[in-house]
Amino acid sequence: xxxxxxxxxxxxxxxxxxxxxxxxxxxxxxxCLLGENGAGKSTLMNMLYGxxxxxxxxxxxxGEPVKFASPGDAIAAGIGMxxxxxxxxxxxxxxxxxxxxxxxxxxxxxxNRAAAAKLVRELSTTYxxxxxxxxxxxxxxxxxxxxxEIIKALANHAKVLILDEPTAVLxxxxxxxxxxxxxxxxxxxxxxxxxxxxxxxxxxxxxxISVIRRGKVVGTADPSASEAELAEMMVGRSVKLxxxxxxxxxxxxxxxxxxxxxVDPRGVQVVKDVSFEAxxxxxxxxxxxxxxxxxELIKSxxxxxxxxxxxxxxxxxxxxxxxxxxxxxxxxxxxxEDRSHDGYVGAFSVRENLVLDLYRNEEFSxxxxxKLDALEQNAAQRIEEFDIRTESMESAVSSLSGGNQQKVxxxxxxxxxxxxxxxxxxxxxxxxxSIEFIHKRIIAERDKGTAxxxxxTELDEIFALSDxxxxxxxxxxVGTVTPDIAREDIGLMMAGAHGPAEAAEATA
Amino acid sequence: xxxEPKTQVTPEPEQEQPAPIEKAQPVRRPMAAxxxxxxxxxxxxxxxxxxxxxxxxxxxxxxxVIESLPYFFSYPWxxxxxxxxAIGTSYWALVxxxxxxxxxxxxxxxxxxxxxxxxxxxxxAFRAGLFNIGAxxxxxxxxxAAGYVGFTWDLPPGLHLLVALxxxxxxxxxxxxxxxxxKARTGAHEVITxxxxxxxxxxxxxxxxxxxxxxxxxxxxxxxxxxxxxxxFPTIGNLxxxxxxxxxxxxxxxxxxxxxxxxxxxxxxxxxxxxxxxAGMNVPAVYTTxxxxxxxxxxxxxxxxxxxxxDSLSPTMAGSIGFxxxxxxxxGRATPLGTVLAGLLFGALSVGGVAMQASAAxxxxxxxxxxxxxxxxxxxxPALIQGMLRMKSTDENKTVMAKGWGG
Numbered sequence: 084x085x086x087x088x089x090x091x092x093x094x095x096x097x098x099x100x101x102x103x104x105x106x107x108x109x110x111x112x113x114x115c116l117l118g119e120n121g122a123g124k125s126t127l128m129n130m131l132y133g134x135x136x137x138x139x140x141x142x143x144x145x146g147e148p149v150k151f152a153s154p155g156d157a158i159a160a161g162i163g164m165x166x167x168x169x170x171x172x173x174x175x176x177x178x179x180x181x182x183x184x185x186x187x188x189x190x191x192x193x194x195n196r197a198a199a200a201k202l203v204r205e206l207s208t209t210y211x212x213x214x215x216x217x218x219x220x221x222x223x224x225x226x227x228x229x230x231x232e233i234i235k236a237l238a239n240h241a242k243v244l245i246l247d248e249p250t251a252v253l254x255x256x257x258x259x260x261x262x263x264x265x266x267x268x269x270x271x272x273x274x275x276x277x278x279x280x281x282x283x284x285x286x287x288x289x290x291x292i293s294v295i296r297r298g299k300v301v302g303t304a305d306p307s308a309s310e311a312e313l314a315e316m317m318v319g320r321s322v323k324l325x326x327x328x329x330x331x332x333x334x335x336x337x338x339x340x341x342x343x344x345x346v347d348p349r350g351v352q353v354v355k356d357v358s359f360e361a362x363x364x365x366x367x368x369x370x371x372x373x374x375x376x377x378x379e380l381i382k383s384x385x386x387x388x389x390x391x392x393x394x395x396x397x398x399x400x401x402x403x404x405x406x407x408x409x410x411x412x413x414x415x416x417x418x419x420e421d422r423s424h425d426g427y428v429g430a431f432s433v434r435e436n437l438v439l440d441l442y443r444n445e446e447f448s449x450x451x452x453x454k455l456d457a458l459e460q461n462a463a464q465r466i467e468e469f470d471i472r473t474e475s476m477e478s479a480v481s482s483l484s485g486g487n488q489q490k491v492x493x494x495x496x497x498x499x500x501x502x503x504x505x506x507x508x509x510x511x512x513x514x515x516x517s518i519e520f521i522h523k524r525i526i527a528e529r530d531k532g533t534a535x536x537x538x539x540t541e542l543d544e545i546f547a548l549s550d551x552x553x554x555x556x557x558x559x560x561v562g563t564v565t566p567d568i569a570r571e572d573i574g575l576m577m578a579g580a581h582g583p584a585e586a587a588e589a590t591a
Numbered sequence: 592x593x594x595e596p597k598t599q600v601t602p603e604p605e606q607e608q609p610a611p612i613e614k615a616q617p618v619r620r621p622m623a624a625x626x627x628x629x630x631x632x633x634x635x636x637x638x639x640x641x642x643x644x645x646x647x648x649x650x651x652x653x654x655x656v657i658e659s660l661p662y663f664f665s666y667p668w669x670x671x672x673x674x675x676x677a678i679g680t681s682y683w684a685l686v687x688x689x690x691x692x693x694x695x696x697x698x699x700x701x702x703x704x705x706x707x708x709x710x711x712x713x714x715x716a717f718r719a720g721l722f723n724i725g726a727x728x729x730x731x732x733x734x735x736a737a738g739y740v741g742f743t744w745d746l747p748p749g750l751h752l753l754v755a756l757x758x759x760x761x762x763x764x765x766x767x768x769x770x771x772x773x774k775a776r777t778g779a780h781e782v783i784t785x786x787x788x789x790x791x792x793x794x795x796x797x798x799x800x801x802x803x804x805x806x807x808x809x810x811x812x813x814x815x816x817x818x819x820x821x822x823x824f825p826t827i828g829n830l831x832x833x834x835x836x837x838x839x840x841x842x843x844x845x846x847x848x849x850x851x852x853x854x855x856x857x858x859x860x861x862x863x864x865x866x867x868x869x870a871g872m873n874v875p876a877v878y879t880t881x882x883x884x885x886x887x888x889x890x891x892x893x894x895x896x897x898x899x900x901x902d903s904l905s906p907t908m909a910g911s912i913g914f915x916x917x918x919x920x921x922x923g924r925a926t927p928l929g930t931v932l933a934g935l936l937f938g939a940l941s942v943g944g945v946a947m948q949a950s951a952a953x954x955x956x957x958x959x960x961x962x963x964x965x966x967x968x969x970x971x972x973p974a975l976i977q978g979m980l981r982m983k984s985t986d987e988n989k990t991v992m993a994k995g996w997g998g
């Protein structure tokens with residue numbers, strides 16, 4: 084099936100999200116769509132999938148113009164979509180999830196589970212997607228859940244499969260497996276639209292690459308193009324993909340964590356006997372696949388959750404019992420994993436968010452009264468220093484782009500003297516230009532002698548920043564390595580192979 | 592607050608002239624008209640629509656109009672002229688009765704004062720993300736405390752008033768604080784606890800009025816003696832000083848919300864408790880403080896009647912002020928200025944309603960309650976108004992409102 088997009092335009096009021104997009108997806112092609120957050124990739128895909136009505140332009144399938152009023156129409160036309168956040172019901176089995184919405188029944192409304200299971204088995208052998216139709220979705224790993232989503236689309240006879248940032252939640256090994264599946268699908272004639280902002284993946288799997296910037300297709304590239312070229316097309320200027328840094332001037336340990344255990348409200352041990360130390364002037368990276376205890380670990384460092392056992396000290400002072408306010412006062416800078424949830428107050432202005440944890444300081448208040456002038460001067464200064472793109476300091480932070488929202492959080496945390504900086508996913512959902520900037524600031528903070536702890540699920544980020552890397556798996560630190568370790572080895576450690584030595588053995 | 596993306600282009604500074612290198616001093620600009628205008632427009636539209644519907648109701652509640660109906664098709668003019676007459680008379684009475692003379696304005700102000708105070712309490716709690724349904728209970732406790740001090744203690748004038756006033760505020764603050772502590776300590780939803788505390792307060796009132804300490808001497812009714820003159824607000828004409836106190840309270844609430852660290856915390860916690868906690872704020876303490884202050888404001892509302900009006904404590908003394916306060920706060924979009932304006936409007940409607948009933952059209956004064964309800968209904972559904980009047984849609988629901996059951 085050949086899918087053509089001709090002059091597709093979507094306007095919201097006077098804002099043009101997609102401007103005259105022309106794309107052709109050939110049968111059996113893996114077409115990569117590369118673009119920064121907010122470039123208009125999602126708008127385009129939502130029009131393809133019948134979720135949004137195009138303002139102008141048309142879609143053609145095998146030369147015939149089509150119109151999708153709803154996702155149902157798009158599915159009937161052979162378009163399948165795997166969303167970034169899976170649309171699965173955890174307490175249902177794989178087969179039940181696949182038949183959801185088009186249940187087969189045996190008279191009288193009894194579900195025909197056997198037929199559904201058979202369909203799943205057939206599809207999984209045809210396309211080499213190993214899944215057990217009778218497994219509960221909540222009990223299978225994320226990578227397998229993604230396969231279930233793909234099977235769901237294939238069960239609807241999808242000829243064009245849209246994969247929206249499919250690798251964001253996967254381990255390096257799972258990414259390799261996904262690429263294998265994509266190649267297999269391609270061999271069988273399914274076209275794939277692969278949306279991502281990771282240059283490495285695009286080069287590894289793409290047949291053609293279209294780059295979207297500010298709602299326009301700015302160019303089509305060959306997978307042989309260099310990463311730097313692709314990044315330049317994406318951002319519109321040349322970007323540095325590596326972080327310039329000198330060798331660290333490592334000082335004394337500042338933050339010491341010993342045998343910390345955290346039990347979550349369900350009674351599950353999510354952090355198990357974790358010990359590490361963060362040293363002045365050094366970046367410690369904590370690598371790991373999402374959900375292996377990193378979130379709870381750093382929350383316990385700030386005092387948002389109380390560790391159930393173990394010791395946490397800063398400069399030898401016990402901070403285990405501290406709440407967030409005391410920990411912040413102790414000199415911890417904290418960039419939370421989910422900025423919109425924990426990092427800023429969306430309804431507050433930029434000015435207010437920039438002092439969200441500083442308003443009590445003498446500088447910004449006297450007794451009960453806020454010093455508005457000081458707040459404004461601070462905002463003007465930070466906006467300039469951190470290049471926060473906002474209409475004014477009175478704009479609500481929720482109206483800013485993701486990168487600028489993150490800059491607000493980063494600017495605030497960097498505006499007081501720090502002993503330890505804890506940054507979780509500091510550049511998640513941030514555009515390439517802002518990533519560059521935030522990374523530079525983090526290294527500058529390290530060079531001031533701050534102990535930096537970076538938690539990230541992006542290996543690129545871990546490698547770019549870290550002077551030492553601790554790998555977390557299943558609530559434990561399974562090993563601490565130096566950044567010269569091979570990607571495959573660290574990937575194996577993230578997947579649970581203990582220690583760098585064993586990881587090396589496993590690859591041998 | 593328009594949804595239209597910003598299209599204005601900032602004019603480039605003229606390059607020719609040597610730009611003065613002075614650092615632009617941050618200027619505190621007043622809120623741009625674009626920010627509040629849509630809200631004002633929808634609110635006014637809601638009031639106008641409510642008055643239109645009210646006009647229909649007035650017409651059909653007039654006996655003259657009803658009498659003209661049977662021969663409507665043979666002589667429709669009768670119907671229209673009589674309807675116009677009834678509507679005109681009623682609304683004219685409504686206006687003159689509420690703001691038509693100095694006396695009427697005074698009455699309106701006195702009637703509005705408790706609505707404003709209690710409404711401020713609801714507003715303040717709203718901004719902290721709390722849906723305070725308990726103004727009624729807080730008000731009753733405030734009245735009990737203020738009344739007891741007012742008719743039992745013997746203190747010099749002036750001092751007596753201050754002590755009674757403080758007692759009223761404390762009584763309300765205590766009752767509000769209970770809901771606050773329950774929320775902070777156990778996570779009990781404030782909607783449930785404040786509703787239950789309302790029932791409890793009503794029961795406490797009945798119980799107290801049955802005791803000798805609160806009984807009017809020589810009376811078997813559940814009614815207390817009025818407070819001593821030494822504990823009442825000084826009066827000027829038909830106005831009393833409590834009205835001034837109410838407006839001062841509004842100013843204070845504005846200052847707390849917009850200029851103080853406490854208000855910063857209240858608003859932050861109301862908009863995003865998780866980020867507030869991560870930023871080191873003590874969320875449970877903020878919830879408790881918000882409810883204590885909100886209760887204090889409801890207690891202040893109670894003193895308007897007890898200390899301003901010589902009202903005595905009785906089972907019906909609180910009327911429905913505590914519930915009207917919720918409506919006032921909603922109509923005022925949870926801002927202090929809005930609450931004051933909404934309180935004045937409701938006070939005027941209630942005073943004018945009496946005049947309307949006394950007018951030639953003798954429109955039932957319940958109509959004003961219908962008007963109040965319609966206004967709030969339209970304000971609560973801005974999309975409805977915008978649809979009816981084909982106004983451009985606005986983002987005005989940005990005002991931080993309490994989260995329903997999620998919190």
